[in-house]
Amino acid sequence: MTDHDVSFLRDLDVECSFTESRREQYARDASPHHPSTPDAVVWPERTEEVSDVLSAAYERGVPVTPWSGGSGLEGNAIPVEGGIVLSTKEMTWVEADPDTLTARVGPGVVYDDLNEALAGDGLRFPPGISSGDVATIGGMIATNASGFNAVRYGETRDHVRRIEAVLPDGEVVEAGRNVVKTSSGYSITDLLVGSEGTLGVVTDATIELAGIPAEKRAALVAFESARDACRAVSDVIGAGVKPGAIEFMDAHSIELLNENRDDLTLPERATLLLELHGNTSGIDEDYAFVEGLCRDHNVVEWTEPGGAMADVWEARREALPAARAYDPDLDVAVIGDVVVPITNYPDIVERAHELADEYDLLVPLVGHAGDGNLHYTPLVDREDEDHVIRAMAYNNEVVQAAIEMDGTATGEHGVGIGKRGFMSDEHANTVDVMRAVKDAIDPKGLLNPGKVIPEE
């Protein structure tokens, strides 16, 4: 990494900092990836300011890395080549339009804040994300984020109608329109979604919203084995049911949750957390139907927690902190994030368990199971090099297994630095198409360099 002359930023009308302490704050995201300190940080408040920074940097060959919440899990926003970190965190407008079920939002709006602002109109931005208190809409668009509720409502991509973005050279473009469907040329909107700030900086977006469901029913279901739980998921999805959420937690995860909270004594078994959403009494029929499907697979305990459901969800949200808190000597080495076709879900979970044994690792598993999405968090002693190496080898093998099962290396966290090495395994020569697109839009390779597309 070389130092870049970023003094030109002083001449621009944009909030910026060159102090070491501020710069250090932008050297790492929420991942354990190697930090890298930028030469400056800017906090534009308007699209024109973003454009000014980009065009000036482009002219001078200075790399720029977009940043919003900094909660990425694959080093997505780490400025590996230094230069400027451009934070869109100050761009926080929300203009809801309940009649079209959309909102215009700034990229810096935090997910939970957005949903709080929308609740008064009975609306929400529905993909769900466990880091909703920090993750922003800009970051979510850039990584095509999603979480608990994607199984019913879809991922971020499914909700983006229109994006205003600034291209690497500072040009402002608008992709897409405020319509539910269009066949008007290439979908540049969809190209920007999931491009992790390597093609453009998102400065404004029109997103689709969903109504807050009038009816919810939930269940916490303990199964005899992980395979039983996963088969139940596969049956529910295969039957065409769209639960509001269907989360898997293995026995290890439940154990950690119980340890983390005095008030929790869940059976330490592979468990599904099920939530059904609806607007009519039909939800009771759905509930009975889903219960029937699950009970074909050795249910040990079926609980309908009712009012206590909020606590269960809170506990689920604490799965990661619980893993971190479990043993002061152990830290989360990596947060795995693969997706497989739903029929292979039992297999990937089994493989993840087998590999944990093989590598002698403690690996709690959780997952947005309805999407075939599995998260795993091998716990390691960071001082113990061999331990860390085993965890990395474990991650590598689970991702390869997922790809072999016709799955994907990342279901929601994106490629960043951490998944670049798997891109060719997953996409083969289609990586060249991605590279051609990147070169066409960012010929100098200055926007978030070193991410997504692997070296040639």
Added chain:
Amino acid sequence: MTDHDVSFLRDLDVECSFTESRREQYARDASPHHPSTPDAVVWPERTEEVSDVLSAAYERGVPVTPWSGGSGLEGNAIPVEGGIVLSTKEMTWVEADPDTLTARVGPGVVYDDLNEALAGDGLRFPPGISSGDVATIGGMIATNASGFNAVRYGETRDHVRRIEAVLPDGEVVEAGRNVVKTSSGYSITDLLVGSEGTLGVVTDATIELAGIPAEKRAALVAFESARDACRAVSDVIGAGVKPGAIEFMDAHSIELLNENRDDLTLPERATLLLELHGNTSGIDEDYAFVEGLCRDHNVVEWTEPGGAMADVWEARREALPAARAYDPDLDVAVIGDVVVPITNYPDIVERAHELADEYDLLVPLVGHAGDGNLHYTPLVDREDEDHVIRAMAYNNEVVQAAIEMDGTATGEHGVGIGKRGFMSDEHANTVDVMRAVKDAIDPKGLLNPGKVIPEE
């Protein structure tokens, strides 16, 4: 248009024809756009054959235009620069996988045939299309087609997980995986969807299916005015209801339908054709709720046709033939296809009526109203040049009006030749991004030249 030497095709192991009569069949699609005869037509049956044709043509600088059903309405598949028409019509495999709710399909599979093949498993490919007896999956992916049922189930884009495509130079790529969500790099899948055969030839796809709904309830609702009907649509959608279909027909269209069929005597009023889909008894609550919303807007007649609904749908499908049959001296000049934000639907319909008066044209209007999608078919005497010119001017003004209302120039038919002139109005400088992508993937500009992207 120059003649191209396509004799090299004789050396390839692929079905082809150079006879004038066969070539003439591929000079025009279902639109009134100017025909253009190719130098040869090929009918590959396998991906490798497609690749062989493309690489040989690319080497020699011969244009290739993909073709499947030939039902395009904007000249999308007309080989304007001659060369080779490559029909994927013979690639007709269907492999359903009910457990993952997906199917692997060849691009030549006709929409209705696909749904017939899937019905045994209780599944369907749900976007809906009025030309389902000719339109193919390849053509639907290429144009991001959709129809009656998109309001509930989404457009073709929402159902494409994975595409195998052959790039302009003959390279075979695979974009996407068989997963419901992924954040693994740029979505080349979404780039190919809607690219109208200008970036690659689709040779295989994995598409998502939906279950055939267990319950349906329908209504045919006549309103006092078009504005009443459109406001009802806007209210229903704004309330978050997702009908299986919600079609608008203006009084002219109903008149034409009545004339076309002896058994039909619908009230000649602005009418909504409503269909609710569900799997539970909740559908009755939805029905009552929707009826309440509609009745706020001067309903003249509410009919629940029950068993006769099939006839009503058949009549709706015949809207276009009915327009064509209305008067032997009049022909459909153009089939309009715009989408606006749902709150602007009453305005675009009103504008389309006003402009019909201004230009003194008979223009029946129908539309997939729940999506804000309006179709209009000005009827003209093709021998009367002024009449045709007025119809073109009319189309131009309606499209401009839609764009001004934050809408799109085409909701489902694509850009082809006919909408190229509106691309800059709708997308401004984002057209340059599209062009950069096209140049990156097809640097010689040989795949379906003269389409989508306007001249510089």
